[in-house]
Amino acid sequence: xxxxxxxxxxxxxxxxxxxxxxxxxxxxxxxxxxxxxxxxxxxxxxxxxxxxxxxxxxxxxxxxxxxxxxxxxxxxxxxxxxxxxxxxxxxxxxxxxxxxxxxxxxxxxxxxxxxxxxxxxxxxxxxxxxxxxxxxxxxxxxxxxxxxxxxxxxxxxxxxxxxxxxxxxxxxxxxxxxxxxxxxxxxxxxxxxxxxxxxxxxxxxxxxxxxxxxxxxxxxxxxxxxxxxxxxxxxxxxxxxxxxxxxxxxxxxxxxxxxxxxxxxxxxxxxxxxxxxxxxxxxxxxxxxxxxxxxxxxxxxxxxxxxxxxxxxxxxxxxxxxxxxxxxxxxxxxxxxxxxxxxxxxxxxxxxxxxxxxxxxxxxxxxxxxxxxxxxxxxxxxxxxxxxxxxxxxxxxxxxxx
Amino acid sequence: xxxxxxxxxxxxxxxxxxxxxxxxxxxxxxxxxxxxxxxxxxxxxxxxxxxxxxxxxxxxxxxxxxxxxxxxxxxxxxxxxxxxxxxxxxxxxxxxxxxxxxxxxxxxxxxxxxxxxxxxxxxxxxxxxxxxxxxxxxxxxxxxxxxxxxxxxxxxxxxxxxxxxxxxxxxxxxxxxxxxxxxxxxxxxxxxxxxxxxxxxxxxxxxxxxxxxxxxxxxxxxxxxxxxxxxxxxxxxxxxxxxxxxxxxxxxxxxxxxxxxxxxxxxxxxxxxxxxxxxxxxxxxxxxxxxxxxxxxxxxxxxxxxxxxxxxxxxxxxxxxxxxxxxxxxxxxxxxxxxxxxxxxxxxxxxxxxxxxxxxxxxxxxxxxxxxxxxxxxxxxxxxxxxxxxxxxxxxxxxxxxxxxxxxxxxxxxxxxxxxxxxxxxxxxxxxxxxxxxxxxxxxxxxxxxxxxxxxxxxxxxxxxxxxxxxxxxxxxxxxxxxxxxxxxxxxxxxxxxxxx
Numbered sequence: 001x002x003x004x005x006x007x008x009x010x011x012x013x014x015x016x017x018x019x020x021x022x023x024x025x026x027x028x029x030x031x032x033x034x035x036x037x038x039x040x041x042x043x044x045x046x047x048x049x050x051x052x053x054x055x056x057x058x059x060x061x062x063x064x065x066x067x068x069x070x071x072x073x074x075x076x077x078x079x080x081x082x083x084x085x086x087x088x089x090x091x092x093x094x095x096x097x098x099x100x101x102x103x104x105x106x107x108x109x110x111x112x113x114x115x116x117x118x119x120x121x122x123x124x125x126x127x128x129x130x131x132x133x134x135x136x137x138x139x140x141x142x143x144x145x146x147x148x149x150x151x152x153x154x155x156x157x158x159x160x161x162x163x164x165x166x167x168x169x170x171x172x173x174x175x176x177x178x179x180x181x182x183x184x185x186x187x188x189x190x191x192x193x194x195x196x197x198x199x200x201x202x203x204x205x206x207x208x209x210x211x212x213x214x215x216x217x218x219x220x221x222x223x224x225x226x227x228x229x230x231x232x233x234x235x236x237x238x239x240x241x242x243x244x245x246x247x248x249x250x251x252x253x254x255x256x257x258x259x260x261x262x263x264x265x266x267x268x269x270x271x272x273x274x275x276x277x278x279x280x281x282x283x284x285x286x287x288x289x290x291x292x293x294x295x296x297x298x299x300x301x302x303x304x305x306x307x308x309x310x311x312x313x314x315x316x317x318x319x320x321x322x323x324x325x326x327x328x329x330x331x332x333x334x335x336x337x338x339x340x341x342x343x344x345x346x347x348x349x350x351x352x353x354x355x356x357x358x359x360x361x362x363x364x365x366x367x368x369x370x371x372x373x374x375x376x377x378x379x380x381x382x383x384x385x386x387x388x389x390x391x392x393x394x395x396x397x398x399x400x401x402x
Numbered sequence: 403x404x405x406x407x408x409x410x411x412x413x414x415x416x417x418x419x420x421x422x423x424x425x426x427x428x429x430x431x432x433x434x435x436x437x438x439x440x441x442x443x444x445x446x447x448x449x450x451x452x453x454x455x456x457x458x459x460x461x462x463x464x465x466x467x468x469x470x471x472x473x474x475x476x477x478x479x480x481x482x483x484x485x486x487x488x489x490x491x492x493x494x495x496x497x498x499x500x501x502x503x504x505x506x507x508x509x510x511x512x513x514x515x516x517x518x519x520x521x522x523x524x525x526x527x528x529x530x531x532x533x534x535x536x537x538x539x540x541x542x543x544x545x546x547x548x549x550x551x552x553x554x555x556x557x558x559x560x561x562x563x564x565x566x567x568x569x570x571x572x573x574x575x576x577x578x579x580x581x582x583x584x585x586x587x588x589x590x591x592x593x594x595x596x597x598x599x600x601x602x603x604x605x606x607x608x609x610x611x612x613x614x615x616x617x618x619x620x621x622x623x624x625x626x627x628x629x630x631x632x633x634x635x636x637x638x639x640x641x642x643x644x645x646x647x648x649x650x651x652x653x654x655x656x657x658x659x660x661x662x663x664x665x666x667x668x669x670x671x672x673x674x675x676x677x678x679x680x681x682x683x684x685x686x687x688x689x690x691x692x693x694x695x696x697x698x699x700x701x702x703x704x705x706x707x708x709x710x711x712x713x714x715x716x717x718x719x720x721x722x723x724x725x726x727x728x729x730x731x732x733x734x735x736x737x738x739x740x741x742x743x744x745x746x747x748x749x750x751x752x753x754x755x756x757x758x759x760x761x762x763x764x765x766x767x768x769x770x771x772x773x774x775x776x777x778x779x780x781x782x783x784x785x786x787x788x789x790x791x792x793x794x795x796x797x798x799x800x801x802x803x804x805x806x807x808x809x810x811x812x813x814x815x816x817x818x819x820x821x822x823x824x825x826x827x828x829x830x831x832x833x834x835x836x837x838x839x840x841x842x843x844x845x846x847x848x849x850x851x852x853x854x855x856x857x858x859x860x861x862x863x864x865x866x867x868x869x870x871x872x873x874x875x876x877x878x879x880x881x882x883x884x885x886x887x888x889x890x891x892x893x894x895x896x897x898x899x900x901x902x903x
């Protein structure tokens with residue numbers, strides 16, 4: 001019971017924040033539903049009924065778009081052609097594909113946050129990780145099988161880790177604030193990629209766009225469903241690697257001495273110094289690991305999900321990751337769940353737009369509301385009439401004790 | 403005005419903070435409210451100031467029952483609070499800080515009438531001998547003066563009942579004396595003063611009557627003229643407490659800590675320690691006395707490796723530690739109880755067990771390669787909690803939610819959990835209640851008797867004399883005298899602390 005409360009307790013506010021956001025989202029659907037609003041005067045019952053139906057239809061479409069139709073999946077697996085199976089499970093697999101980079105970048109943000117370092121540079125580290133992998137793959141192409149792929153992944157991770165190390169080192173040695181340096185290094189990273197993509201070595205011949213040669217012909221992170229002969233499914237082992245990394249990060253933070261140092265430094269840098277820990281070492285280590293994780297995400301994206309490197313390889317994964325880490329309370333497994341939610345919103349929104357005409361923007365609206373509610377736990381607790389939890393300072397009980 | 407609280411009861415989840423408490427104070431009387439941390443003093447004060455509402459019971463002012471829905475009601479009723487943590491705006495000057503929220507206005511636009519406010523501030527300051535500079539900025543004022551600004555703020559709001567919460571916690575002995583003078587003056591002018599503290603000497607010195615609280619109840623009322631410290635301590639704790647430190651004569655052995663001509667700078671790059679030399683031997687306690695801010699903090703930080711030394715040499719057991727890191731110093735068997743446990747000694751958001759291994763996590767048995775041995779950590783923490791009688795719901799409780807005494811026990815338990823050759827204890831009992839002070843002192847003496855060298859830094863004269871086998875006095879960054887045994891009297895140490903040679 002106690003154990004259950006310790007594990008589930010932190011999930012209460014995020015879960016209620018999600019529910020609240022969807023409720024507010026439905027109000028948004030209502031007040032932009034002009035057809036029914038116009039009918040409200042002449043046929044109130046019908047208007048309200050059809051408006052409520054509209055909301056249900058929208059969320060149903062979203063669910064179907066994100067996870068697929070269970071009945072269709074079951075039927076397809078039992079006796080469908082590979083093509084039918086692919087069609088049935090594509091929504092779910094696309095959700096997982098969308099979640100993959102978010103898991104990596106979310107973990108990257110969280111590990112830095114846990115050390116009280118605000119790594120706003122995850123976006124740049126992700127992009128450079130992808131870039132490093134693309135360059136690595138092109139350099140190593142032609143070598144015997146796993147070498148190009150593994151070499152490309154390692155090249156990407158090293159690039160991103162180095163990109164995280166720089167602001168960490170600057171903060172530890174000179175006190176330069178990491179928020180400023182990482183934001184600025186994001187711009188530098190984008191320019192490096194644009195510059196690189198203009199070189200003959202990388203540029204796709206005949207294209208004026210900043211895109212690289214096709215990489216998917218050289219080596220590829222294997223698809224999970226490829227052995228079953230199901231076509232057109234992008235889900236690859238990068239997703240599995242993301243789950244493994246969540247477990248590794250959790251183990252590292254809570255079960256190792258280095259992780260203990262990072263967390264101690266994150267909560268109270270002076271006390272950590274007094275206890276003999278190296279504050280600058282923790283900051284540099286956290287930023288380097290953070291950069292490496294972000295880069296691994298970029299590497300999986302360019303080597304598994306998309307066919308080639310481009311300057312818009314990241315659609316804001318690094319920035320969404322900050323919101324995501326907040327939603328997950330910097331807990332590794334929370335990040336997996338939050339990334340799946342964000343991924344589902346992304347893929348589900350498409351079908352919703354097609355089927356109900358409600359714009360995709362609703363989902364960004366809901367996503368933003370989720371974050372806003374998580375950032376205001378007091379608001380969520382008062383909406384749902386929950387008691388405030390006990391914290392080390394400022395609780396009623398402590399007031400009595402002081 | 404006469405203040406009376408009748409059968410005040412306040413229940414928090416799991417804690418009955420106030421259990422039918424009745425106290426009263428007449429016009430012009432100084433009532434001491436004495437109790438350990440957790441006795442219910444602060445809750446009672448928050449009820450009186452309108453922050454909490456009692457579950458039952460009455461507040462009577464001059465015989466009339468009053469209900470406070472918020473602090474404004476309490477202020478209107480004439481109750482003024484001086485909190486332990488000052489409620490002043492650092493960048494405002496004294497007049498603005500005092501008038502804030504009770505500004506007199508002038509002109510058609512209702513602008514702040516500063517001249518009128520300043521006039522009253524000066525009047526009140528003169529009337530009660532507060533010596534407050536009206537135009538100085540708060541942030542430039544010493545702590546003692548800021549406290550007087552707080553008192554002035556209450557008087558400005560026409561408070562007839564003044565509540566002081568642990569007012570001496572932040573003051574030097576001289577400032578405390580000055581405060582007592584002000585309190586007597588206020589009482590003579592008809593103000594009712596409620597003086598909340600856990601310090602026995604203070605209530606005996608300044609109060610007309612003392613009410614002792616214990617575990618949320620009134621344990622008794624005493625007349626300071628006929629009561630002894632021992633009797634008060636007994637009422638507070640509920641058992642006899644050894645107020646003296648019990649220890650046999652020291653048996654000094656080899657020199658463990660040796661400081662030679664140490665020069666250290668403070669954060670503002672001024673020289674804080676000007677060539678200090680001191681030897682601490684195994685089996686003896688050397689206490690460094692001195693008013694806060696005479697270089698003790700910097701000296702301690704230098705010894706434990708947190709601050710770089712300008713010149714001079716330091717050795718522990720013959721090993722040079724002048725350039726050593728905190729980890730290297732600690733590995734030589736140096737235990738460090740930091741001055742500010744909340745900021746430096748503990749991580750409030752980590753659990754008791756995590757705090758227990760904060761500086762030993764990287765060693766056996768707590769680490770195995772890169773891994774933490776969680777089982778060994780639990781075992782160790784449970785042992786520490788048991789051995790040091792740390793009152794905590796479990797070892798997984800966040801350290802920040804423990805009482806001050808128990809937090810300090812966590813720090814001491816951790817520091818003494820490994821073999822110790824030298825103990826550096828800075829203000830080891832600051833802000834603790836009598837029971838905890840007794841306990842911490844006992845543990846430190848045990849370490850001495852086991853052969854460790856002990857260096858204690860304290861601003862409390864009483865502690866220095868009670869605990870120290872030798873007393874070194876710091877003044878203006880120098881060690882101005884070392885007094886041995888009987889020579890270390892209150893008068894002798896006090897004179898040196900004040901700068902007399």
